[in-house]
Amino acid sequence: MIPPFKSISLKEMHPLQVEGLMAVIYLTLDLASESSERATLFKAEAACDELLRLFGAQGIRVEFEKNSDGSN
Numbered sequence: 001m002i003p004p005f006k007s008i009s010l011k012e013m014h015p016l017q018v019e020g021l022m023a024v025i026y027l028t029l030d031l032a033s034e035s036s037e038r039a040t041l042f043k044a045e046a047a048c049d050e051l052l053r054l055f056g057a058q059g060i061r062v063e064f065e066k067n068s069d070g071s072n
Contacts, residue, residue: 009056025052029062 010018025048032044041062049059 007054007056010052011056013055021051021055025060029060033062 010021013021028044028048029041032041035041045060045062049061053059
C-alpha cells in the first residue's frame with residue numbers, strides 16, 4: 001500500500017501526458033498477455049496498478065476471458 005503523499009494527479013496533467021502514460025500501460029499489459037506465464041501478466045498488472053495509483057487514479061484490473069476451446 002502506498003502511504004499518502006503530495007504529487008501531481010492525472011487531472012492536473014496535460015492530456016498528451018495522460019495519453020502517453022496510458023499508451024505505456026496498455027502496451028505493457030498487451031505484451032505481458034502474450035507471455036505463456038500467467039505470473040508475467042500478474043506482475044505487469046501490479047506494476048501498472050501501482051503506477052496509476054501514484055497519479056491518483058483508482059488503479060487497473062486485468063480480467064481473464066475463457067477461451068471457447070476450453071483452454072485458459
